[in-house]
Structures are given as C-alpha cells and as structure tokens.
Amino acid sequence: GPGHGHWSYADKDEWQLEFPFCSGQKQSPINIDTNSTIFSHELQPIVLAGYSLDPSEQLSLMNNGHTVVLQLPGSLTIASGYPQEYRAMQLHLHWGSPEGPGSEHTVDGRRYDGEIHMVYYNPSCGSIKEAMKQPGGLAVLAAFLQVGPEDNMHYQPLLEQLHKVQEEGKETTVAGFNIEGLLPANLGRYYRYSGSLTTPPCYQTVNWTVFNWTVLLSKKQISLLETTLQGDDDTDLQNNFRLTQRLHGRKVLASFQ
Ligand SMILES: NS(=O)(=O)c1c(F)c(F)c(SCCc2ccc(C(=O)O)cc2)c(F)c1NC1CCCCCCC1
Numbered sequence: 001g002p003g004h005g006h007w008s009y010a011d012k013d014e015w016q017l018e019f020p021f022c023s024g025q026k027q028s029p030i031n032i033d034t035n036s037t038i039f040s041h042e043l044q045p046i047v048l049a050g051y052s053l054d055p056s057e058q059l060s061l062m063n064n065g066h067t068v069v070l071q072l073p074g075s076l077t078i079a080s081g082y083p084q085e086y087r088a089m090q091l092h093l094h095w096g097s098p099e100g101p102g103s104e105h106t107v108d109g110r111r112y113d114g115e116i117h118m119v120y121y122n123p124s125c126g127s128i129k130e131a132m133k134q135p136g137g138l139a140v141l142a143a144f145l146q147v148g149p150e151d152n153m154h155y156q157p158l159l160e161q162l163h164k165v166q167e168e169g170k171e172t173t174v175a176g177f178n179i180e181g182l183l184p185a186n187l188g189r190y191y192r193y194s195g196s197l198t199t200p201p202c203y204q205t206v207n208w209t210v211f212n213w214t215v216l217l218s219k220k221q222i223s224l225l226e227t228t229l230q231g232d233d234d235t236d237l238q239n240n241f242r243l244t245q246r247l248h249g250r251k252v253l254a255s256f257q
C-alpha cells in the first residue's frame with residue numbers, strides 16, 4: 001500500500017503519489033512512431049566489450065517480485081554508440097501472459113511478446129546511486145523478444161534457472177556465458193531517445209537505445225517466462241510492463257533510414 005515505497009503494476013496510476021518523477025514529462029516506455037523518427041548519421045553501431053564471460057564467473061539471478069534480474073560485472077562496457085562510457089549493472093526482462101504480449105516499448109502501436117533491458121551507468125557520475133540521479137547517468141539497451149520457430153540457445157542459461165527463483169526474493173547463481181548472445185545480431189539499427197526508468201522511482205536519467213532487430217525465442221521459451229515466476233503473495237508475475245508515456249515534444253532518433 002501507499003507510504004511504504006512498495007508498488008506494483010496493478011497500481012501504476014498511483015506511482016506518482018509516492019514517486020513524483022513518475023508524472024514527469026520525460027517518461028518511459030514510449031510508442032515509437034516510425035513515421036516521426038529522425039535519421040541521425042551520428043548514431044554509430046553499438047559495440048559491446050567484455051561480454052563473453054568465463055564459465056567460472058558466477059552471476060546472481062534474482063526474482064525481485066517485479067522481474068528476474070541478472071547482475072552483470074562492470075567489466076561489460078558499451079565500447080561505442082554513446083559519447084559517454086557506460087558500465088553494465090544488470091539485465092532484466094519484461095513479459096506478458098499466455099493471454100497477451102508484454103513488451104514495454106511499442107512500435108507503431110505494436111506490442112511485442114517481451115523485452116530485455118541491459119542497464120548501464122556512467123562511471124564518471126561516481127557511484128551508481130549518483131549516476132541514477134543524473135541526466136545521462138544511465139543507459140538501457142532494449143531489445144524486443146518475439147516468438148520464432150525454434151529455441152534460442154543463448155537464452156537457455158537464464159531460462160533453465162527460472163524454476164529456482166520461482167518465489168519472490170529467491171536468488172540463485174548462473175555460470176558466466178555469452179551475454180551479447182541475448183541481444184539481436186544487428187546492433188547497428190536502433191532508435192535513441194531520452195527517457196526514464198520504467199519503474200519507480202522513474203528517474204528521468206536514461207539514455208534509451210531500442211534495437212530495430214528483434215530476438216527470437218521459441219513459444220516454449222516465451223511461455224516458460226510467462227508462467228514460472230511469482231510476484232507478491234504468490235500471484236503470477238505476469239504483464240510486468242508499464243503503459244507507454246507521452247513524448248511531450250521529445251524527438252526519437254533512428255540510426256537507420
Ligand atoms: N525498466 S527499468 O530498468 O526501469 C527496471 C524495471 F522496470 C524494474 F521493474 C526493475 S525491478 C523493480 C525495481 C527494483 C526493485 C528491487 C531492486 C533491488 O532489490 O535491488 C532493484 C530495483 C528494475 F530493477 C529496473 N531497472 C533498475 C531500476 C531501479 C534501480 C536503478 C538501477 C537498476 C535499474
């Protein structure tokens with residue numbers, strides 16, 4: 001309930017009572033209207049460094065009641081595609097339910113089955129806590145998840161551990177694997193805009209990249225994501241996406257024509 005800093009996707013209209021930024025004018029997610037995007041040749045392909053993690057590296061995977069979060073080592077960086085340096089913090093997923101899709105961003109009104117977010121902070125802002133509060137302090141690489149014809153083996157290291165973190169608060173470890181394999185093959189085609197965290201405290205400090213190419217998972221993999229985890233008081237953790245927010249004059253750039 002209100003006053004305890006606790007929130008859920010069921011009461012997303014009350015977030016702003018507790019977290020004032022949530023009613024700001026640079027909120028995420030957004031609908032990307034491909035007819036209104038502006039091509040910018042300055043947007044270079046995203047190049048990632050340090051992503052093939054040694055299997056001896058153990059990563060924490062946790063169900064925090066809102067999503068499943070994989071902590072990432074700061075050695076994973078965005079080597080190009082942004083003017084600032086960014087270091088990885090964590091990745092997490094958004095999904096729907098067997099009744100419908102659950103991406104956060106939409107493209108021309110289309111909602112995809114799911115969405116992966118890789119969250120980074122700008123180390124020149126000092127600690128993560130400071131970076132979270134400074135414009136451009138955070139960057140999120142977002143890719144849409146879509147049902148395709150076969151299993152995506154890159155996602156198996158994550159999906160095969162989900163049953164171990166079924167309950168809220170549960171944590172397990174995942175051996176290091178190729179994190180870059182979780183993103184689309186083409187990192188040169190993307191949308192870029194300035195927005196926010198899509199969850200309280202909704203800080204308006206996120207430099208968003210939304211890839212144009214999607215990631216294909218099998219129907220079985222998507223449905224495992226939709227039906228395994230539980231949120232608060234044993235309810236199914238499903239539809240953990242925020243509705244799209246108004247642009248309030250913001251421009252969405254595209255790295256491609
Ligand atoms: N789409 S998103 O990036 O805004 C996002 C969500 F939509 C999310 F839903 C989440 S999970 C909910 C927020 C949360 C809860 C607990 C903890 C913890 O126990 O450490 C951390 C965060 C979530 F963690 C994130 N990303 C987090 C935002 C909150 C903390 C800032 C740094 C990591 C990015």
Ligand SMILES: [Zn+2]
Pocket residue numbers: 092093094117198
């Ligand atoms: Zn997210």
